[in-house]
Amino acid sequence: MLNSNKNHPFHMVDNSPWPLIGSLGVFTSMMGFIKWFHMNSINLLTLGMIINLLVMYQWWRDITRESTLQGLHTFKVTLGLRWGMILFITSEIFFFIAFFWAFFHASLTPSIELGLFWPPKGITTFNPTEIPLLNTLILLTSGLTITWAHHAIMENNWNQAMQSLMITVGLGFYFSILQGYEYFEASFSISDSIFGSTFFMTTGLHGLHVIIGSSFLMICLIRLYLNHFSSIHHFGFEAAAWYWHFVDVVWLFLYICIYWWGS
8 A cells, every 4th residue: 555665754645536536526515405395305415415425434444444454544634633633613603603794794783684682583482491402411510421432432431431422322312303303393484584494503503413424433433343443543532522511502502692682
């Protein structure tokens, strides 16, 4: 292989088809969404999602092989991956700031089109002490269990690590189920004024991050079962844990600003 003989601590990545195929899969999915919205057909969207899932599986497989079996993730490489994850989460923070900005711009100075009133008349908001509060408790609990899993891995306590990570994954998917039920019971839609659009865009984007984070943690759970992690070499899990804590913090802002204050 290209990396079999080297005299430096860096990882020179081998040629890979996954970036190109992945971009084609995402493009197909976006075209599929447009076709679904305008023609009520999901065949192109289904094709795009299948391509994305296959690319995700094989790309993750390659990275797992590089880090666990080939030993290519040296200290220098891991340091670069840490900074990459930090910068990625920072970019996600600014992404959410844009949606919060839109929400506060509309809510602090309601326009005449909204009746100079917030929430706009005709919008029946969610009770923040019901499902939103339960989801808050679920995510806060999941933050505790993933921290428990992290400490268990560092202490070589694999039984506790498995148990706590399984609880975290279960709580993540439970959150998604409850949010889906909440959307199903909503009395307004994404097209109901700026309140509906900002509410569903912000909470929906967060819900997508929860699904991604839950999938990330489920992959870590499988890798933990296969003994891919050690007490000093488990950055894949650490990256997932950082991402999950980011999701938790964003939800706290969502709950306080949109569900509680905004309603």
